[in-house]
Amino acid sequence: MERKTERILLAPGVVSLRVGELKEQKLRAPGDSSDGGCFRGCFDCTYDVECERAPDPIKKLEQKSRRIVGQKA
């Protein structure tokens, strides 16, 4: 099995157990964007982390969800 994500940090030192299809990247705290940010959407996050980048992923997620629903319909 291919593991595409080796290390996802939700806050410095904190690791996600979920393995997603992200490019491998070490995430810093939301807002500390030098290492990228969390693009996984909140459902992929095990933790109650308030994410400063959240509005975009949430919007994307909801748009994507609606699109899928639309496709099925």
Place this chain on the structure above:
Amino acid sequence: MERLGPADSSGSKAINHTEKDSLQEKEIFRSLSAPLTAQWELTSSCNQACIHCYNFWRQDEANHEPANHSTELLASKAAEQLIINKVFNVTLTGGEPLLVLNRYYDQLESLRDCGVGIDLNTNLALFNREYARKLKSLGVSSILTSLMSSNSELNDQLANKKGAFTRIVRGIELALDEGFHVGVSMVVTKSNLPDVFGTAEYVRNLGVTMFAATKASTPINATRFYEHSLNPQEFKLMLNELLNVERELGLQVDTLVAPPLCILDTRELADAFGHKSCSAGKITCTIGFDGLIRPCSQNSCNYGSIMEGGLSRAWQNMQEWRTDKFIPDGCRQCPVAPACIGGCRAEAYAINGTLDSANPFSSTTASLYTRDRKLSRRDSAETKGRFLFSPRLKFRTEEFGGILFLASSKWLPVDVDLAHFFLTNKERPFLYTDLAKNMKCSPTSALRTIALLEQKSMIV
């Protein structure tokens, strides 16, 4: 997929891994060295016969005794395996564990002495002062019990036991009086759905502070359970009633089986229950009364035995539960499928006969709501003080670093740097700037970690 069914004297189905084509499965959850928590079924016997009981072996008397090995040997081996594998917490369950608890005292003392936390799931009908004293000495502080209705007649009818209500309520009162934290779980079917709020109010008046309502899942061997089972609309009604309980009665509320996330079709429901996901084979497993090891208590598939191969091999065998293998085809395009896996797989199996079939409560038409995340923002100006790790915080090494564990709902996977910081500072106060220095990150970033540790009550 073949329908799994009772296939040996234990009533559970052994998985043949040579049949698996694991190359096509995609890992979606990291494999831990061992489960963080385990349910341990001390017995298959019960003093009630609830209509919704999910124990698949309950209807076959021949399956009520473990084959080949004595109960004492199985118990000793189970305790040994839990200790060797550094499992943090074990929940004693059954059947009804109080029926046999006194036979397990030696093994439970071993668990306590080795730092394994112990919780108890019981109907409390047999609870007495002696059990209270013993459980306290074992370090048990939390008990989850079950009450189906505030209406004694209805409760006894659902429990198939006359007088059950009176005994359970007496047990709750006694446990509270003895200082235990008692949570009450109400398993909900059509007949007691109208009494969710009433039951919550009743137990609140007894002094209970945590109330869970969980829809009855279709038991594997049940026939005509659809007559009792909630439909999706009734399920949402139950969840909304829980929110009313939280608002109006001030109780902490929960539902104990992770619902498909798409049924949480309002922001309010998503915020309240959207954090739940199936932990079977990912962070937890069940050790059966027969020594066989399953991903969860509702699942009849066994992946090994305490007696042969032990917990470690069974946990490795459960790798497929950490992949996308059981995500239903209809859910695979959903962006949240890796977290949701389409809802409870045991329930899908019970109804459709396959683990990768659709959960009856999933929907392809609902809008998905993401959860509002609330983490108090730490400000450097207000973080001048020193922090101390909780003395109850435990640690286990993993290949990525380790796990910090306080309780079944409060744990955190951490990398090597944070693990090292914990191990070198666990008994002395530290500043957030110390953490930043150790983590080689900015003090502002370190405040995120501080806030997360605080939220999990891991630092004081």
